[in-house]
Amino acid sequence: MKTAGHIRWVLGLLLLGVQMLGAKEPATFHVGDVLGADVVTPVALEVVDPTATAALQSIEALKAPAIFRSEAYVTNALMHQFQATFDETHASFISALQDTFHQTLLDHAAVTSPDFGYLVTAFNINHKKFPIPMLLAKEWAYGKTGAVEKDKWFNALWQQVQSAIRPDDLPAGFDLGKNFRLVPVNHLSDRLTLGDVTKRGQTLATTNLLPIAQVRTQFRRAFTDDDEQPLARALAAWLQPTCLPDAALTQIARERAVHHLVVAEHYAAGQIIAPQGSVIDAKIKAALDALAGQPPSGASNQPSAIIAADEANESPVAIPAQSKITTATPAIAAPTGFAHSWEKVWTRKKGWIIGAGAVAIFALIALGRWLAQRHRARLVANVTKDLPWQTPVGLQTELAPQLVRAVQSAIVQELAGQRSHLLLTQQVAATEVIRLVHKMDELQVAMQERLQTYEAQIRELETELTARTEENRELIQLKIEMIRHQLEVETLRREARFN
Secondary structure (H helix, E strand, O other), rough: OHHHHOOOOOOOHHHHHHHHHHHOOOHHHHOOOOOOOOEEEEOOOOEEEEHHHHHHHHHHHHOOOEEEEEEHHHHHHHHHHHHHHHHHHHHHHHHHHHHHHHHOOHHHHHHHHHHHHHHHHHHHHHOOOOOOOHHHHHHOOOOHHHHOHHHHHHHHHHHHOOEEEOOOOOOOOOOOOOEEEEEOOOOOOOOOOOHHHHHEEEEEEEHEEEEEHHHHHHHHHHOOOOHHHHHHHEEEEOOOOEEEOOOOHHHHHHHHHHHOOOOOEEEEOOOOEEOOOOOOOOHHHHHHHOOOOOOOOOOOOOOOOEEEOOHHHHHHEEEHHHHOOOOOOEEEOOOOOOHHHHHHHHHHOOOHHHHHHHHHHHHHHHHHHHHHHHHHHHHHHHHHHHOOOOHHHHHHHHHHHOOOOHHHHHHHHHHHHHHHHHHHHHHHHHHHHHHHHHHHHHHHHHHHHHHHHHHHHHHHHHHHHHHHHHHHHHHHHHHHHHHHHHHHHHHHHHHHHOO
């Protein structure tokens, strides 16, 4: 019995030594490794969760308004272009009147004659940049300036460009959010800073920022008369974006707005950070780095506040920056007394301690073997005297339950480790499935919006095709009538000659 106790004692020390030799330093683990044992913190920790921090910052960044440049010269150039084109078209039409009717002022009979209609149609075919409606053509034919029509179209253009107009396509990864910041500039090449945005910028709701395609459609729909549609389509093409996104400055502003936000996890002293079989992720790696006395990644940027997940309440709460330790061992309470002394000894003499433990283990193994040989010698002596075959059987009977318990304990520990690994794998898989579902929803919404845009463009093209078809029909009809008119003139001339 005493020898069996010595053997169990030696085996226990051997297992302890093997465990000490097989243990790894927390800093030697890497993301993706599997833990072979539970990781327990001896002190309270406040560890930053990199993944949750990145997710929180990406969400909060959208609350910072996107920055757009407001270019006033675009509006001014458009209005000057309208004025100049209107005057040029007026002069060209008066010249066409002179060539056709040999005069620049017409009476009511000439204006209502088919020849005037042919003239207007032919003029618009050659002046597609500014096709004139019939009402404006009559105004010019009567010798008027067409000021009423001019003001009508000028005001329609001016009303549209007063809105904040953006390009239809935004830069990749550029999210508008609920608000945007509009900063006036004199020219597209002007350099802006965040100080300029703060001084001159104006915050507006994103609903006030209209894509250029929508503005052009609104402009054309404002004119319901078919005779005005050619000019409405021509002027709609003149409209250009008045606000351009500044993606680089927006990114800088959003990073500054969220750099102070982090998510931290609190671990109490003695709490398990990660169970055996866990796959090390960024969060567990940060906790292991904290245990090893190393600053986590990103520790150089000291935030002004930490968002900590309370164990009783999962909603993030703000923690002042003063509560965060920013020394060489961030977020770890400094050990005191014997624990502090042992930590220093272990850090400095780690190799010596492990070597001494290995020597002690080998010495215990040798001692155990010597005791076992001595015990077998005693058994042989007893066998020759009294009970030759009973003692070995009794020894086997005594050691059998202990061996069974040892095997059972090993099996239970292995099953527990596998169960923890399976639970962790299941959680990772569930998280991945949820992420994929969200991504599929986003792709579906984007696809629906794109299909709606394509359908709207198809409807606009069909309307334009119908209008162009009508113009072609009118042109053909005009040519036919002109030929008929020439035929009638030639017929009258021949009859006059014969008579």
